[in-house]
Amino acid sequence: MKQKSKRIIIKDRHKQLLSLIKDSWFKLFLAMLCMLVMAAANSAIPFLIKPVVDDIFINKDIAMLKLIPFAVIIIYFSLGSAMYGQEYLMNYVGQDIIRRLRNSLYGKIQDLPLSFFHKEKTGVLISRITNDVNIIKTMVSTAVTGSLRDCFTIIGLTTVIFYRDWKMALFAFIVLPVAFFPIVWLGRRVRKVTTGTQESMAELTSFLHETFAGNKIVKAFGMEEYEKHRFFKETLNLFKLELKAVAAKALSSPIMEFLGGIGIAFVIWYGGSQVIAGTSSPGTFFSFMGAVLMLYGPVKKLSKLNNVVQQGLAATDRIYDILEKESDIIEQKNPVAIKSGSHRVIFRNVFFKYDDQMVLKNINLDVRPGEILALVGMSGGGKTSLVNLIPRFYDVSKGAVLIDGTDIRQTSISSLRKQIAMVTQEPILFNDTIRNNIAYGNRNALNEDIERAAKAAYGYDFIQSFPDKFDTKIGELGSRLSGGEKQRICIARALLKDAPILMLDEATSSLDTESEMLVQKALENLMKGRTTFVIAHRLSTIGYANRIVVIIKGKIVEEGKHEELISLKKEYYKLYQSQFSNDKNVV
Numbered sequence: 001m002k003q004k005s006k007r008i009i010i011k012d013r014h015k016q017l018l019s020l021i022k023d024s025w026f027k028l029f030l031a032m033l034c035m036l037v038m039a040a041a042n043s044a045i046p047f048l049i050k051p052v053v054d055d056i057f058i059n060k061d062i063a064m065l066k067l068i069p070f071a072v073i074i075i076y077f078s079l080g081s082a083m084y085g086q087e088y089l090m091n092y093v094g095q096d097i098i099r100r101l102r103n104s105l106y107g108k109i110q111d112l113p114l115s116f117f118h119k120e121k122t123g124v125l126i127s128r129i130t131n132d133v134n135i136i137k138t139m140v141s142t143a144v145t146g147s148l149r150d151c152f153t154i155i156g157l158t159t160v161i162f163y164r165d166w167k168m169a170l171f172a173f174i175v176l177p178v179a180f181f182p183i184v185w186l187g188r189r190v191r192k193v194t195t196g197t198q199e200s201m202a203e204l205t206s207f208l209h210e211t212f213a214g215n216k217i218v219k220a221f222g223m224e225e226y227e228k229h230r231f232f233k234e235t236l237n238l239f240k241l242e243l244k245a246v247a248a249k250a251l252s253s254p255i256m257e258f259l260g261g262i263g264i265a266f267v268i269w270y271g272g273s274q275v276i277a278g279t280s281s282p283g284t285f286f287s288f289m290g291a292v293l294m295l296y297g298p299v300k301k302l303s304k305l306n307n308v309v310q311q312g313l314a315a316t317d318r319i320y321d322i323l324e325k326e327s328d329i330i331e332q333k334n335p336v337a338i339k340s341g342s343h344r345v346i347f348r349n350v351f352f353k354y355d356d357q358m359v360l361k362n363i364n365l366d367v368r369p370g371e372i373l374a375l376v377g378m379s380g381g382g383k384t385s386l387v388n389l390i391p392r393f394y395d396v397s398k399g400a401v402l403i404d405g406t407d408i409r410q411t412s413i414s415s416l417r418k419q420i421a422m423v424t425q426e427p428i429l430f431n432d433t434i435r436n437n438i439a440y441g442n443r444n445a446l447n448e449d450i451e452r453a454a455k456a457a458y459g460y461d462f463i464q465s466f467p468d469k470f471d472t473k474i475g476e477l478g479s480r481l482s483g484g485e486k487q488r489i490c491i492a493r494a495l496l497k498d499a500p501i502l503m504l505d506e507a508t509s510s511l512d513t514e515s516e517m518l519v520q521k522a523l524e525n526l527m528k529g530r531t532t533f534v535i536a537h538r539l540s541t542i543g544y545a546n547r548i549v550v551i552i553k554g555k556i557v558e559e560g561k562h563e564e565l566i567s568l569k570k571e572y573y574k575l576y577q578s579q580f581s582n583d584k585n586v587v
């Protein structure tokens with residue numbers, strides 16, 4: 001039963017792929033015409049062998065001597081033109097499919113929730129969009145073209161063969177069904193093995209991505225040789241798998257070759273005896289033989305076609321596995337649009353888990369519009385996870401998060417996210433200019449606004465010190481900036497967004513104490529009138545908070561103002577004490 005439904009899904013996917021091909025029906029139609037011309041031209045050649053042998057060589061017909069070379073030139077000219085047209089058109093269709101598949105894959109992946117990116121390896125996703133899509137292209141442009149062209153040619157040549165001597169033709173064709181079984185079996189094997197190679201290729205891409213992006217650590221820990229060995233192991237694995245695929249693929253040719261040989265041997269024996277007996281002419285024999293020999297190429301190609309198709313279908317499955325992924329962050333049919341303005345955020349009996357373990361347990365919070373809420377606690381307590389629920393990066397496992405009384409699952413995701421400006425724990429920037437990074441999501445921002453945001457984040461001076469100033473490119477993920485510089489650009493980016501809910505996740509942790517104080521001041525100005533969630537690294541920086549919430553192991557254990565919590569002499573006090581004594585040690 002399960003097997004059956006799986007098969008139906010796979011069929012559906014293949015149908016979808018076919019519908020992609022069908023969209024280019026006119027080009028396909030033209031390509032088909034070209035193929036018909038090619039098939040006709042290819043069949044005309046052996047057909048003409050009979051008049052050449054019988055009329056020119058045996059009967060010495062002068063008219064034919066003039067006519068046939070002329071016909072041959074026309075035939076080859078048509079063959080060439082059709083070949084070009086067919087090649088161009090089919091590649092057009094194939095490349096178009098590549099482009100569209102890549103676009104829909106990228107579009108789909110972009111829209112999938114954050115949890116998807118935490119589960120899938122970046123390299124594997126890259127490999128889907130680069131390698132797998134290419135394999136499908138090969139299937140479409142060589143297999144679809146190949147199969148049609150070869151089928152037409154086979155039909156044309158077969159017609160010639162039967163026309164010349166149908167009895168001999170029937171005998172010669174007996175070998176064909178025998179060839180069918182090994183070819184189908186080999187095709188299956190190729191599919192299985194190439195699935196392995198593609199998976200291994202994806203692993204390799206993933207590995208490359210990681211060890212190049214993290215090369216600093218590789219060098220710092222002297223792990224170059226280790227990583228080289230790991231890479232050599234992967235390539236060896238790939239090498240073995242590729243050879244397995246070759247072993248399966250390469251078998252289909254010799255099988256066809258041998259069976260073809262048997263057919264030809266028979267034709268020579270039978271045809272020769274007919275000519276010797278005088279029941280057939282040499283022209284008929286050579287025409288027949290020519291067609292059989294020419295038939296051999298397209299049949300061989302058709303027998304390899306199964307391999308290409310099997311590889312393509314395996315790639316199709318991997319791609320549709322992603323395309324058919326359902327997002328678990330679902331928007332309602334008629335979502336409530338959140339208007340801009342101050343917002344009240346409520347956590348009501350919120351439980352949350354990533355996998356099995358509850359990371360947040362029964363969180364209840366009511367954050368008034370304009371309130372500044374500080375979240376503190378040891379790392380791993382669940383602070384980042386808690387704020388990630390507000391923009392719906394993840395959905396609660398139980399309970400609800402409400403914004404102005406509306407469950408955020410009822411709201412439109414884009415209007416919700418528009419209300420939130422955030423500085424994430426890891427500064428994430430793109431390989432673009434500083435200006436564009438600050439204006440990310442705000443493409444129409446005025447230069448003066450960008451500069452004002454940079455000034456407020458205490459980034460203006462260091463930006464101005466670069467030769468290209470705001471037009472400085474910052475390298476992949478901001479690799480050319482220091483940690484503190486990156487954080488300040490992230491803060492400027494959040495400032496420019498000017499949203500009513502502000503989330504600062506250890507936003508100033510990479511700054512030195514002095515810059516932290518300065519940036520903190522800027523942030524304090526910014527927080528006014530905004531509902532703010534601050535996750536604080538140093539407790540000394542949250543004096544301005546209206547309320548402090550202590551989160552330990554996913555639970556809110558204490559809540560109140562700084563002095564109240566200190567006088568409680570419990571968790572907050574302990575945290576404060578430990579930082580205080582640490583600071584003293586450092587000084």
Ligand SMILES: Nc1ncnc2c1ncn2[C@@H]1O[C@H](COP(=O)(O)OP(=O)(O)O)[C@@H](O)[C@H]1O
Nearest residue numbers: 118354355359378379380381382383384385386
């Ligand atoms: N993407 C994730 N998948 C699975 N577990 C996670 C993920 N992110 C965080 N966790 C786990 O959730 C817990 C809380 O993490 P986090 O919210 O980042 O804590 P904090 O911000 O307080 O340091 C930790 O135990 C962490 O290991």
Ligand SMILES: [Mg+2]
Nearest residue numbers: 383384385425
């Ligand atoms: Mg965190």
